[in-house]
Amino acid sequence: MNRAVLSVRNLSVSVQTGLGLARVVDRLSFSLREGEVLGLVGESGCGKSITAAALMGLVPSPAGIVTADQIMLGDKNLVQLDEASLRRVRGSEISMIFQEPLTALDPVFSIGSQLSTVIRRHRGENRHQARRSSVEMLERVGMADAHRIMQSYPHQLSGGMRQRVMIAMAMACRPRVLIADEPTTALDVTTQAQVLEQLSELGQSFGTAILLITHDLGVVAQACDRALIMYCGRIVEEAPVEALFTAPTHPYTAGLLAAVPRISSAQVQRVQAIPGLVPHPAALPDGCHFADRCPRADSQCRTLTPQLQAVDGQKSIHRHACHHPLSSPSHAH
Numbered sequence: 503m504n505r506a507v508l509s510v511r512n513l514s515v516s517v518q519t520g521l522g523l524a525r526v527v528d529r530l531s532f533s534l535r536e537g538e539v540l541g542l543v544g545e546s547g548c549g550k551s552i553t554a555a556a557l558m559g560l561v562p563s564p565a566g567i568v569t570a571d572q573i574m575l576g577d578k579n580l581v582q583l584d585e586a587s588l589r590r591v592r593g594s595e596i597s598m599i600f601q602e603p604l605t606a607l608d609p610v611f612s613i614g615s616q617l618s619t620v621i622r623r624h625r626g627e628n629r630h631q632a633r634r635s636s637v638e639m640l641e642r643v644g645m646a647d648a649h650r651i652m653q654s655y656p657h658q659l660s661g662g663m664r665q666r667v668m669i670a671m672a673m674a675c676r677p678r679v680l681i682a683d684e685p686t687t688a689l690d691v692t693t694q695a696q697v698l699e700q701l702s703e704l705g706q707s708f709g710t711a712i713l714l715i716t717h718d719l720g721v722v723a724q725a726c727d728r729a730l731i732m733y734c735g736r737i738v739e740e741a742p743v744e745a746l747f748t749a750p751t752h753p754y755t756a757g758l759l760a761a762v763p764r765i766s767s768a769q770v771q772r773v774q775a776i777p778g779l780v781p782h783p784a785a786l787p788d789g790c791h792f793a794d795r796c797p798r799a800d801s802q803c804r805t806l807t808p809q810l811q812a813v814d815g816q817k818s819i820h821r822h823a824c825h826h827p828l829s830s831p832s833h834a835h
């Protein structure tokens with residue numbers, strides 16, 4: 503298996519809510535490996551974006567409290583870096599793109615000017631070189647008329663084009679890690695597929711590992727090698743994508759999959775939504791946070807927190823946090 507480029511141990515984030523302090527990310531541990539696209543998946547509010555912000559060192563303080571044993575990016579522990587060093591790492595070794603690129607692009611500067619500025623700052627190129635590199639990056643993200651795009655302003659581009667510009671900007675410095683937070687959610691399905699394709703191609707050719715945040719299992723199926731399933735701030739299942747879709751072991755993952763509409767032999771299957779509501783982060787139940795919605799829950803689930811462990815033996819890279827996983831034949835329900 504490839505080496506880890508990003509290795510996270512026990513990352514937690516607490517925020518103040520109307521109902522008191524809430525731990526919205528709870529002891530997250532995972533590795534992102536060289537060359538892979540790792541999905542971070544879960545329903546709205548489960549803590550995906552705030553995890554990304556914590557990894558980038560961008561959780562606003564004192565509103566949010568971040569703790570972690572380590573966030574290793576290569577041989578640097580980001581937890582121990584001061585703000586100035588973190589700023590150097592951001593954009594050059596780890597960078598990020600967001601759902602709505604309009605908020606990240608400045609409306610008063612041309613695309614060429616914004617892209618060149620980023621390239622000059624991080625690569626130390628002169629104005630002329632930076633413009634050439636900008637055109638090259640735009641071409642690499644699939645923009646045939648890169649010279650015209652350079653002269654354009656953000657509002658003159660379509661959503662898909664703006665997202666390509668953001669990818670070009672985020673990837674211009676060939677970062678080790680790219681965090682993409684719902685990068686295609688605002689796009690139509692065809693554009694989404696093209697942008698995802700371009701993203702993974704560029705990741706491959708630049709050797710950039712990608713953490714792809716999404717609530718959409720279709721995006722996971724299309725673009726990811728592995729995925730982490732998150733529920734109420736915790737990872738509940740971690741698996742290669744194929745295993746996740748063919749043999750999910752956590753009841754929550756199974757519930758998510760059952761809620762995806764499928765069209766088979768001209769017949770639309772009825773989808774089964776997971777019953778119940780996600781608990782408020784400041785009022786999480788003891789034990790397994792999914793217990794109130796889980797058909798397999800028992801008293802053990804309501805008292806003991808299930809730990810993430812290998813599904814079948816120590817070496818498996820398929821892991822789950824569940825007392826009565828679906829693979830377990832001994833548990834009859």
Ligand SMILES: Nc1ncnc2c1ncn2[C@@H]1O[C@H](COP(=O)(O)OP(=O)(O)OP(=O)(O)O)[C@@H](O)[C@H]1O
Pocket residue numbers: 517518519526544545546547548549550551552553562565566717783
């Ligand atoms: N700056 C903040 N201050 C207070 N609470 C916050 C802040 N940012 C996020 N939260 C809370 O943390 C929890 C996780 O939010 P987060 O934005 O990470 O969810 P998400 O999984 O990205 O959801 P979505 O799919 O809707 O983007 C939510 O309960 C949210 O209300």
Ligand code: SF4
Pocket residue numbers: 752753754790791792793794796797798799800803808823824825826827
């Ligand atoms: S630990 Fe229990 S409640 Fe939680 S998902 Fe597993 S079976 Fe369901």
Ligand SMILES: [Mg+2]
Pocket residue numbers: 550551552683
């Ligand atoms: Mg989010």
